[in-house]
Amino acid sequence: MRLYILQLWAISLFAVAHSFATEKEQPYIDFIDAQVTVTPDFNSKSVTGKVIYTFKVSAAISSFFVDAQQMNITKVVLDDKTTSFEYDDKKLTVNATLQPDTNHRLQIEYSTTPKKTLYFVHDYQGRDQIWTQGQGKYTSNWLPSFDDMNEKVTFDLSVIYKKGYEVIANGVLKETKTVNDSLQQWNYDMTQPMSSYLVALAIGKYDKVVETSKDGIPLETYFYPEDKDKYEYTYKHNKEIFDFLVTEIGVEYPWQNYKQVPVKDFLYAGMENTTATIFSDAFVVDKIAYNDRNYINVNAHELAHQWFGDLVTETEGTHHWLQEGFATYYALLAEQKIFGQDYFLYKLYESAEQLTALSQSEGATSLLDPKASSLTFYQRGAWTLFALQKLIGEANFKITIHNYLKKHSFENVTTADFFVIAQEVSGTDLSEFKKKWLENIAFPSQEALDILTQYDFIKNYLALAGERTQPLAGKWGTLVKALEFPVNDYLGQEAVYQLSGDTSQEAIALYDKAFETNNLFVRQAIASSLSSVPTSLKEQYETLLEDESYATIEPALYHLWANFTGDRAKYLEATKDITGFNDKNIRILWLVLTLSTPEYNKAQHPKYFEELVSYTAPEFHFTTRQNAFAYLESMNAFTDKVLLNLVNGATHYNWRFRDSCRKILDKLLQSETYQKKYVDLKVKLSQSELEYLKRKMDL
Ligand SMILES: [Zn+2]
Incomplete structure (x- = not known):
């Protein structure tokens, strides 16, 4: 299983609470x-x-x-x-x-x-x-x-x-x-x-x-x-x-x-x-x-x-990394094949940073704790395999994987089953390795860093990241170099983030250079981090609206609209046909901005508001609904339809969406006005919606 939330960069630390028997429940x-x-x-x-x-x-x-x-x-x-x-x-x-x-x-x-x-x-x-x-x-x-x-x-x-x-x-x-x-x-x-x-x-x-x-x-x-x-x-x-x-x-x-x-x-x-x-x-x-x-x-x-989990399956939650760690590692290898080695190394660097932070928090566990966080099962699991491959060598690692899968096909496995084979194949005593990577609570950050810094890309990246606290004057030349052709996605982004919205002449010269890289990810970094746009960069900033990235267009549209009030209609006209991701990120932002722009299509505003409200309905993806609810809340625009769809969302089976709706609903129910509204609306609620609301207020 792959948790959605990891893909969206926000790492969730909730534990996967399974309790499974160690042996077959019915052995005979x-x-x-x-x-x-x-x-x-x-x-x-x-x-x-x-x-x-x-x-x-x-x-x-x-x-x-x-x-x-x-x-x-x-x-x-x-x-x-x-x-x-x-x-x-x-x-x-x-x-x-x-x-x-x-x-x-x-x-x-x-x-x-x-x-x-x-x-x-x-x-x-x-x-x-x-x-x-x-x-x-x-x-x-x-x-x-x-x-x-x-x-x-x-x-x-x-x-x-x-x-x-x-x-x-x-x-x-x-x-x-x-x-x-x-x-x-x-x-x-x-x-x-x-x-x-x-x-x-x-x-x-x-x-x-x-x-x-x-x-x-x-x-x-x-x-x-x-x-x-x-x-x-x-x-x-x-x-x-x-x-x-x-x-x-x-x-x-x-x-x-x-x-x-x-x-x-x-x-x-x-x-x-x-x-x-x-x-x-x-x-x-x-x-x-x-x-x-x-x-x-x-x-x-x-x-x-299909191999790690389905063909060989953990006996119990203690060995969950045999599924998630392996799936994460092999997915990363497949991505390396497609996106290149820098991508692969950067992902490992990123997860090592997250695991190091987790190590220092209360949620820290070993890899063999059945209550470990998904970050641990997935990313520390993947790191363990990468480190093992480095230790015993590529050939031994491949033979280990082969023998492990062949020996235990259609059976259940434990961590020991895997390491017995790794030890046998490599002829290496792995007890120290197991202690560090599997059993200790602390993530072996130094070992991870030692592996990563064998690569020039990581060395260069870390050298640049080391400049973060330097004032611009002291690192100007370094940043120029990072933005030189052919720009590296990660070094270029890092250089832009280090400008952190600075609008001095020196910084503007660097932003100029960053725009000219024509690198999608470098330009995305500009859109998300440069929120007050100097007039001298206006023309270049406007070109971000044409980038092939919905993650770029969304903040670019908002920042342009906020900075250059005289051109709002122009920006809205240029983006009126873009929907964005499946959560309709651009369309929903566009509707909200249009409703706040009286000089643009005023006659159509009631229709646009209806459209925004309609996105809270169950026929849309829950992320679209979540997005629409968030904007409507900021506008304090709770029509009857929105109120009804909100209760519907509060009873959804998807807990992430459900919780976001419940949060908004709880706030509303503190006011008598909305309590009264819900009394009037109760005939329109389904049985389960009614039951949920009854637990929150008198109906
Ligand atoms: Zn998985």
């Missing part, structure tokens, strides 16, 4: 395969289903269980006989005496309205979209299965849904069958076992493109039919990443095919379900957005998990 029973048939119903957000497990018993048992959260269990059949069972809303227990070395068959029929794990959303066109998120949420919320990751099963899913939709699940689509005039059945087949949290389902309106990897693996990439023009940049380098990782990891891709499906309002950046990655459609990008927020990293990260 092995579930082999599962034939699943499910029928989701969009209107009632429920699912009815049947699952048939075959299993082996290795020692006499008198009972066994399957995890099933808050289901209505209608029938249980053991070896062709309907059987009684106990059910406590969490575990379905069958009391039966079973002999050693026997095979059995268990059939469970059920229906349920899952509170989580299976999500029913309307897409942007109001069509059905249904998808799962198993990790951290438990697949047993919609399918009787195993919360224990150590129980690996070959899951074959059959899904019955409306004709005209696409159904994507784990494995290969064997056939589709007509059920009746309106329903169809999709039969998927898996040939290898996996943990239950990797079982997945996605239903929606999609088109797809199928490429074939160098090794003949079908790569199916899905997209909304209306996003045809975004296909190219969303899945840019897709096949290249796949072929690269197969070669780099040195073990053939373990599954039958690989599918990727974007969905709306996803909880994370992406999820590595076996053969079927589901990812946030915030990564569906056009040519310009590709420069700022592309899918490359998440694409490579989830793909790397």
Whole structure:
């Protein structure tokens, strides 16, 4: 899984709280395969289903269980006989005496309205979209299965849904069958076992493109039919990443095919379900957005998990870095292939800085703490692999990875399993290394720096960064050099940031030079850091509005509008057709600025205000809604529609969005005016919205 928030640069330090058993919960029973048939119903957000497990018993048992959260269990059949069972809303227990070395068959029929794990959303066109998120949420919320990751099963899913939709699940689509005039059945087949949290389902309106990897693996990439023009940049380098990782990891891709499906309002950046990655459609990008927020990293990260996580799976949370650290490291290697070595090193430098800061805070943990932060699991995990590769050498590292994956294929693993092999292959005593990188709470910052400074780029970067506290006069020549052709993205940006908005003659000369680099990232640094624009730079600053970067255009538009009041209409006219990212960053800013510019299109202002309000509605991506709410709050413009959409947002399943809405709502409810308004509006609220509001005020 890749947390969205990392991609957006803001590092979140919340712990991934898992508690998993260290051994198989049911050691004498092995579930082999599962034939699943499910029928989701969009209107009632429920699912009815049947699952048939075959299993082996290795020692006499008198009972066994399957995890099933808050289901209505209608029938249980053991070896062709309907059987009684106990059910406590969490575990379905069958009391039966079973002999050693026997095979059995268990059939469970059920229906349920899952509170989580299976999500029913309307897409942007109001069509059905249904998808799962198993990790951290438990697949047993919609399918009787195993919360224990150590129980690996070959899951074959059959899904019955409306004709005209696409159904994507784990494995290969064997056939589709007509059920009746309106329903169809999709039969998927898996040939290898996996943990239950990797079982997945996605239903929606999609088109797809199928490429074939160098090794003949079908790569199916899905997209909304209306996003045809975004296909190219969303899945840019897709096949290249796949072929690269197969070669780099040195073990053939373990599954039958690989599918990727974007969905709306996803909880994370992406999820590595076996053969079927589901990812946030915030990564569906056009040519310009590709420069700022592309899918490359998440694409490579989830793909790397198909080996690290799906093929070999941690036994418990202590070893979570075996999944996230490895996926992060291999994604970075794939990015290096595409964006170059400076990119790779800069990312490592950046994460070393963050890990050093974390080390000095209360949240510091070792890498083997199951409650470690995601920064630790992902970035310290990746650093550990980079450092290990440096220590034992590239060849030994590759052999270690190969042997580790081969030895433990389709099994569960611990950190010791990996290091036993690394030690064997390299003939090196790794106990000191393990202490430093895995067991100690402090991140080994000095060791990380020693590795990084073997590279000229990092040496040059650190020399420049060392000038930060110098007055401009003392470092002018150094900054000029950093902005000289051919400018390095990172050195150029650093030089601009060191000017920190200074508008002296000396600084202006440097900004002049920075503009002329024509480097997208250097110019982006100007747009975001030079907020009071001197008249002598006005003309150049205006050219930022034409850069191929929505992250540049947004602050540039705002700063120009704020600095040159006489030209506001001109700037608004120049940007009136730009939407920006999927959160509509430019369009929403444009609407807000236009509403504050009486001389520009005054007659249209009511229409523009309506448009701004409309972006708070559920049919838009939650980041668009979040953006619109934030601006409307700053304008103190809470119309009835906004108030209703705000409560709707406060009950959303996506906690980041939900919390931002709740914060605004809590503030509003301190005023009697808004309390009264909500009393008037209560007939328009849904049951769950009403219940939420009742907990906050008298209704
Ligand atoms: Zn991950």
